[in-house]
Amino acid sequence: MSEPRLKAPRGTFDVLGEQSAVRSALESRARAILEGAGYERIETPVFEATELFARGVGESTDIVRKEMFTFEDPGGRSLTLRPEGTAPVCRAYVEHGMHKRRQPVKLWYLSSFFRHERAQAGRYREFWQVGAEALGSEDPAVDAESITLLAALLAEMGTRELRLRLSSLGTPASRADYRERLKAYLREHEQSLSPDVRSRIDANPLRAFDAEDPGTRGVMQGAPRLLEHLDRSDLEHFAEVRALLDLASVPYEIDDTLVRGLDYYSRTVFEFTSDALGAQSGVGGGGRYDGLVEQLGGPPTPGIGWAAGVERILLAGTPPPAPAPVLELFVAMHSTGRELRQAAFGLLAEARSAGLTAQMELGGRSLKGQLNLANALGARFVAIVGDGVSTLKDMQGTEQQEIPTSTVVHAVLRGHHTL
Numbered sequence: 001m002s003e004p005r006l007k008a009p010r011g012t013f014d015v016l017g018e019q020s021a022v023r024s025a026l027e028s029r030a031r032a033i034l035e036g037a038g039y040e041r042i043e044t045p046v047f048e049a050t051e052l053f054a055r056g057v058g059e060s061t062d063i064v065r066k067e068m069f070t071f072e073d074p075g076g077r078s079l080t081l082r083p084e085g086t087a088p089v090c091r092a093y094v095e096h097g098m099h100k101r102r103q104p105v106k107l108w109y110l111s112s113f114f115r116h117e118r119a120q121a122g123r124y125r126e127f128w129q130v131g132a133e134a135l136g137s138e139d140p141a142v143d144a145e146s147i148t149l150l151a152a153l154l155a156e157m158g159t160r161e162l163r164l165r166l167s168s169l170g171t172p173a174s175r176a177d178y179r180e181r182l183k184a185y186l187r188e189h190e191q192s193l194s195p196d197v198r199s200r201i202d203a204n205p206l207r208a209f210d211a212e213d214p215g216t217r218g219v220m221q222g223a224p225r226l227l228e229h230l231d232r233s234d235l236e237h238f239a240e241v242r243a244l245l246d247l248a249s250v251p252y253e254i255d256d257t258l259v260r261g262l263d264y265y266s267r268t269v270f271e272f273t274s275d276a277l278g279a280q281s282g283v284g285g286g287g288r289y290d291g292l293v294e295q296l297g298g299p300p301t302p303g304i305g306w307a308a309g310v311e312r313i314l315l316a317g318t319p320p321p322a323p324a325p326v327l328e329l330f331v332a333m334h335s336t337g338r339e340l341r342q343a344a345f346g347l348l349a350e351a352r353s354a355g356l357t358a359q360m361e362l363g364g365r366s367l368k369g370q371l372n373l374a375n376a377l378g379a380r381f382v383a384i385v386g387d388g389v390s391t392l393k394d395m396q397g398t399e400q401q402e403i404p405t406s407t408v409v410h411a412v413l414r415g416h417h418t419l
Contacts, residue, residue, distance in 0.1 A: 011117070011125030022319050023128075026310060027110055029156045030130045037149055039108040039132055044088035046112070050078040056087035056296055058204070058263025067115040081114035085131045086264070086289060086305050087296070093135050094298035103136025110310070123280060124311065131286075133305035138290065140237050143268045143304050144244035150284055150306050151250050154272060158318035159283060161275035165255040166245075168238040169206070170230045171266050172291065178229040179205060189219045206259045225256040234267060241268055264289040268304065274316035283316055284308025329412050330379035331360035332370040334386050344385045347408060354409050383408045 008014060015023060031041075050070050057063050069081040082088055089107055092098075098105045110130045117123055132149060134142050147164070154162060169175060182205045190198055194213035201208075209220055230238070245252055258269055271285030286306025293301035313319075329351050331344045344360050351358035359377065361370045367384070374382045375395065383405075384391040390408050393400040403411060 009125075013124060013126075022314060023310060025319060026130070026157060026313065030108070030110060030153055033149055033152050033156070034108040034132055037106070037145065039106040039134075042089060042092065042107040042109050043111060044082065044085070044092055044109070047079045047081050048088055048091065050080040052087050052091055052296070053080055053083060056090065056264060056292060057084060061204070061207075061263055063115065067117055069114045069116060082111075083113055083115045085109055085111060085113065085129060085307055086133060086286075086292070089131075089133045089305070090135070090289075090293050090296055090298070090303065093293060093301070094296055099136065099293075099299050099301060104134045104142060105136055106132070106134045108132040123309075128310035129284075129307040130310060130313075131305060131307035133303060135293065135301055135303040138237075138302035140240035140268075141244055143241045143288065144248065146286070146304050146306060147241075147245060147270055148248045148250055150272060150286075150308060153308070154283065154313065154317070156320075157313050158320065159272075159274055159313060159316050160318065161316075162283070163273050163275065164250065164252040165258050165271045165273065165285075166242070166252040167227065167255050167258040167269050168230060168234060168241075168267050169226060169259065169265055169269055169287070170234040174231040174234050175226060175229070178224065178226050181224050181229070182206065182208075182226075185223055186219070192216070192219050204263060209257045209259045220257070226259075227254070227256045237267055264292040264295070266290050270306070272308070274312075276316050277312065282309075283312045324378060326357055327359060327374075327377050327379045328356045328381065329358040329408075330370075330374035330377060330382045331358065332367065332374065332382055332384045333361055334367060334384060336364065340385055340387075343405060347383060347385060347390070347405060351409050351412070354413060356409065356412060381412050383412075 035041075050068070053068060054064055063083050068083050071079055073079055089109070093105065108131065110128065112126055112128050114126050116125055130153070132146060134146060151164065183201055186193065186197070186201050186205055186208060190201070192215045193208070194211060194216050197208045197211050197213070197216050206226070208216060208223070211217060211220070242252070258271060265287040267288040267290065269285070269287035272283045273281040274283050275281060277283070284306055286304070288302070288304045290302040293299070293303060331348050331351070333340045333344050348358050348360045361373070365373060371382065379395055382393040382395060384393065385405060388405060389402050390405040391400055391402050392408055392411055
């Protein structure tokens with residue numbers, strides 16, 4: 001009896017051929033946009049100390065309470081597969097003394113992340129995000145630049161039916177009075193709230209705006225709004241962010257129910273959604289986290305950042321086709337004898353050393369089959385290796401010529417104008 005066929009774990013996926021090409025195109029565009037704006041690449045470890053996310057993301061969040069993949073290593077330390085990218089970047093900022101560099105320090109990443117969520121289209125338990133973080137400046141222009149960079153990336157990837165939701169959470173100090181007002185309102189309507197929201201009234205009452213429970217959503221329609229309780233400095237900061245987005249011609253809509261799902265956010269928060277995705281419409285978003293670096297043991301450091309789901313971008317977009325790889329030389333053989341194979345392999349190695357893209361026959365095909373394969377691969381030239389002599393064939397024309405095998409690479413490099 002044969003063994004059962006193995007499959008990838010639920011909520012994970014394989015990236016194959018054409019999918020890989022599209023994802024590479026996204027990475028290339030992200031690099032061009034972000035590095036062109038002064039962001040440098042950073043990659044953090046796949047797993048971190050669990051405490052990083054408990055302290056940074058917030059113990060009352062769904063990520064920490066329900067969704068993290070946490071394990072104990074042989075030394076008894078609690079480790080967690082990273083569920084998000086901002087806290088690890090801030091940890092690296094502190095650990096490597098980046099506060100001593102010119103500020104703001106601007107970093108970007110494209111990494112895999114892990115959350116134990118219900119698997120569905122575009123949402124997986126192992127997923128990829130492209131993200132950007134700018135640490136060390138509270139200038140509203142940093143907020144506006146961050147948002148415009150994500151807008152540019154989504155536009156280049158052809159994201160359809162895109163909307164930008166924008167709001168401000170103020171600073172923790174300025175929203176303290178509002179939190180008390182909201183908690184009092186929630187307690188007045190406690191019987192209509194979901195058990196999950198009731199359990200978080202004291203820890204994080206703003207998360208009630210994210211609830212999907214119909215009873216809670218009904219209650220929140222009449223809840224006081226934070227935007228109506230911001231202090232003057234928060235209002236001025238938000239007004240300047242909006243003015244700069246207007247100057248950059250980035251359309252947005254004010255959403256006073258937008259709170260995001262992480263505890264570290266303050267002031268500007270934003271989310272890009274695509275109506276093409278249906279109910280689960282989020283593509284990417286982020287906001288300010290001016291207290292997070294200090295919370296992780298670093299100096300007081302303002303920061304802002306965002307993350308966008310690679311799978312969500314591709315699902316909502318019509319990305320431009322990735323350019324087909326150019327095959328400059330295909331090495332074929334008249335026969336499969338050992339000496340000819342060695343000569344063909346030597347020619348392959350010489351071509352690659354000279355900087356040419358090259359492939360050779362590896363599947364035992366007939367000469368006709370080899371030529372068909374070369375044509376399917378879009379090869380510019382085919383060298384049919386014989387005994388010390390090769391037939392060099394121009395696949396864009398009809399001409400061919402027998403030349404010493406030792407001169408094939410030189411002929412291809414100069415375009416073989418003599419054909």
